[in-house]
Amino acid sequence: MMGNENSQLSGLEVEEKAVEITDFWSQYQATIKDSCRYFSLKGDGSVSVFKGQAALGPLWAVSTPLEKFSNNLLKYRHPCIVRYISAWQQRSTLHLATEYVQPLSQVLTAQTPLQKCIGLNNILRALVFLHEQGGMSHNNVSVSAIYVTGDGQWKLGGLQYLCPFTELTSAYLKHARIHRYDKAVDPNEDSCELNSKIDQYGFAVLVEDVYKNNKDDEVPHLREFKRYCQELLQHRDPAHRPNLPIVLQHNFFNHEFITIYKFLNFLPLKTEEEKCQFFSNILENLKCYDEETVAKQLGGLLLSRLTMLDQTARKNVIPYILKPKNDRSQNEKNTGFFRLEIFKEHVKPRLMQLFGVRDSQIRFLLLSHFSKFVHVFSHDELSQHILPELLLGIKDTDDNLVSATLICLSELVPILGASTVIGGQRSKFFTDGRPNSKTTSDKLYEKETFPAKIPLRDLPCSEDTFNLDGIEQPVYMETFIERPSPVGGESIDDEILESAANKANSEEDWSDWDNTNHKLVLVESEDVNGLIPNTEHEQIHLNGSSMNASNNPLTKISSARSSLLQKAALEAKKNIVDISELDIKNQKIDSRKKSNEDFDFFADMKPVIEKPTVVDVAQNDLIQNFTSKLNFVPESHEDENEGWGESWND
Incomplete structure (x- = not known):
């Protein structure tokens, strides 16, 4: 449960549970x-808020402990010191907002030995900064004064006891001792005249507490450094304790992993040759450490702005960092560096932060590798964080950036849907013109429809074809088209009809009106079987020479059938006097033909109307007449319409 606080930070919501x-x-x-x-690794604006009240004691007469802590954070800024954001007073309670941090005591057991080594290196660097640049003594070096950020970096806090070396007296240490870590207090603190080496003793105790559950061989030079802390940093005589910058030169803080970490931290101070050599070998050196x-x-x-802008890093490091993999194999090439689980936990939050950076070079780099890591984001992360940033990119004036952004948007369409990516109302303008597209898949359709390039003569057809013995078959391209194509097919039929009309010399040359679509006539004989053109005037080309169809013996075989068809066509033409007779409205109906050929669907509905007659006949005759009328069957010589009273065919 969270409550809205009236503070200098707009939109701040603080959790109720401490x-x-x-x-x-x-x-x-x-x-x-x-x-x-950017206050936290999670990228959701997470921060830490400290609430403090007044405390009793001579050290807090002027200001409360939290107020001194806040003022020192604001004054002494360092990458290894907790970052100050804001502070405000609400009633009698002081509020301090810092970057998102957790107490080290809550996460220490989950830290690896190498993480602890790097953490101690950060704390030592912060103490060196306070000693050398600030001239201040921390006086409270312990686990309780250290915090861990969201990305695992150790930060120095607990600056409420911070004071200049000139004010560091035995009386001051005595007043502060009641709230300090007892184990970190030097037993000879009151008797020592030199009090400027308090932090060395506390740092030695910190090293012992951090590595009390680890073996000495888990980190290079750990056993040596523990002995170094006991013999020198906790020496009975403070004058024999080395200065903190000298402690940084120990081998414990200069092995390979720490060297890589320091190089990346001080990247702006390196030359181009040093950076080129470093980024060419960094991944090979890191493969021997825990992912x-x-x-x-x-x-x-590795994903900082300075690293991503380096040319060597963009070529040899970034492509492998931005590509997750499922199984890590050193022999595998062109694969990612981190496993998918680790990538989602530690790299993905960084990517979400980087998409908010308004730097064209960084955005280009993310877009070029977008397809490699887009699947690691959830649906909500893509729609609420990544998609808005991409939509902002298509409005940029850089055409190359817009083009690359549109390509990445196409990657989101199968995941989020076109309605989410494009927005607005959509309509269906295109249809699937494939036959049987609803029941046939794409691959199966292509495989069955286009199995191979087969010649036309080898394709199966519905009728058997026969080759002429000893005669080369002519190719009739038009005759194979039984039905014209939807577009342009009418012109093919027009050309064929026009060619036939030009060859006709008389009215008798016209083909049958009822059979206008046949182009070839299949003729079977004892000697020759084949496809024969239907017209006697058509030229048949054989072996480069032409001869009239009337001289061809094949044509004589079908002459009888052709003459019958032509006579039938002429009879049909002679019976038509006027073209208007073809209209169905003007056609005359032959009642006799209709009665014989057409089936009358209303035969059962014709009424039987008889006039009542009074006839005195026997009962048997009445029944016989009544039955005979129900089973009336007209004789063969009588008209079947006689007796109905009117003609239904008129």
Whole structure:
């Protein structure tokens, strides 16, 4: 359950359940809506809010512990110190908003030995900054003063005891001792004249607490560094304790993994030759380490702006970081570096942040590899975070950026649907013109319809064809078209009819009116079987020479049939005096022909009307006459319509 707070941060919602409660404040997790999304790895505006009240003691007479903590965070800014966002007073409670962090004590057991090594390196760098650049002593180095960000980076906090070295006296340490970590307090602190080496003793205790459950061989040079801390950093005489910059030079903070981490952190200070050599071999060097550790500690640095803008990194590193894989194999080429599970947990949140960066080079790089990682996002993440950023890209003035964005939008259509990606109302303008498209799939249709390029003569047909013995068959392209195509087929028929009309010399040459579509006549004989043209005047081309069809013996076989068809056509033409007689309205109906050929569907509905007659006959005659009328069958010589009273055929 969350409540809306009246604060300087607009849209801040703070959770009611506290994450940690100390002597000075309570820590809560919160979210800033409609604001910057870079406070946390999750990219949802998560922040941390500390609420504190007044405390008793001589150190807090001027300001409360949380107020001193807030002022020191605002004054001393460093990548390894908790980032300050805002602070405000609400009634009697002070509120401090920082980047999203968790207490180290809550996540220490989940940290790997290499993560702990890098974390200690960050804390040591922060202490060096306070000592060397700020001239300040922390005085509270312990697990309780360290926080972990969303991407696994250790940050130094607990700055409420921070003071300059000039004010660091035995009295000050005595007043602060009541709330300090007892194990980190030097037993000889009161008797020592030199109090500037308090943090060295506390850092040695921190190393012991962090690695108390780990073996010495899990991290390179860990056993040596533990001995170094006991003998030098916890020396009875503070004068023999080395300065913190010297501690950074120990081999424990300079093995290969730490060297890679430091190089990425100080990338702007490196030369082009150093960066080229570094990014050419970095992936091979990281394959020997745990993937989750690499993702937590180096994932953000490998996808930082400086790394993504480097030419060597864009070629040798970024394509493999942005491509997840299911199984990791060192012999496999052109595969991703992180497994899919680790990619979703650690790399995906970074990608969501990068899509909000208004840098054309970074956007181009993300778009070029979009198809590799688009499947790792959920439906809501794509529709609510990625899609709005892509839609913003198509409005840019850079044509290349718009073109690349449109390609990525096409990747989202199968996932989100065209209505979500394009928006607006859509209509169906195209139809599927394939035959049997509803029941036949694409591949099956192509396989069955176009199995191979088969010659026309080898295709199966509905009728048997016969080759002429010893005679080369002519090819009639038009005659094989029984039905013209939907578009342009009418012109083919017109050309054929026009050619036939030009060859006709008299009225008798016209073909039958009732059989206008036949082009070939199949003729069977004892000697010759084949396809014979239907007209006597058509030229048959054989072996490059032409001869009249009337001289061809094949034509004589079908002359009898052709003459009968022509006579029937002439008789039909002679009976038609006027063209208007072809109209169905003007046609005359032969009642006799209709009665004989057409079936009368209303025969059973014709009424039988008889006039009543009074006849005195016997009962048997009446029954016989009544039965005979019901079973009336006209004689053969009588007209069947006689006796109905009127003619239904008139």
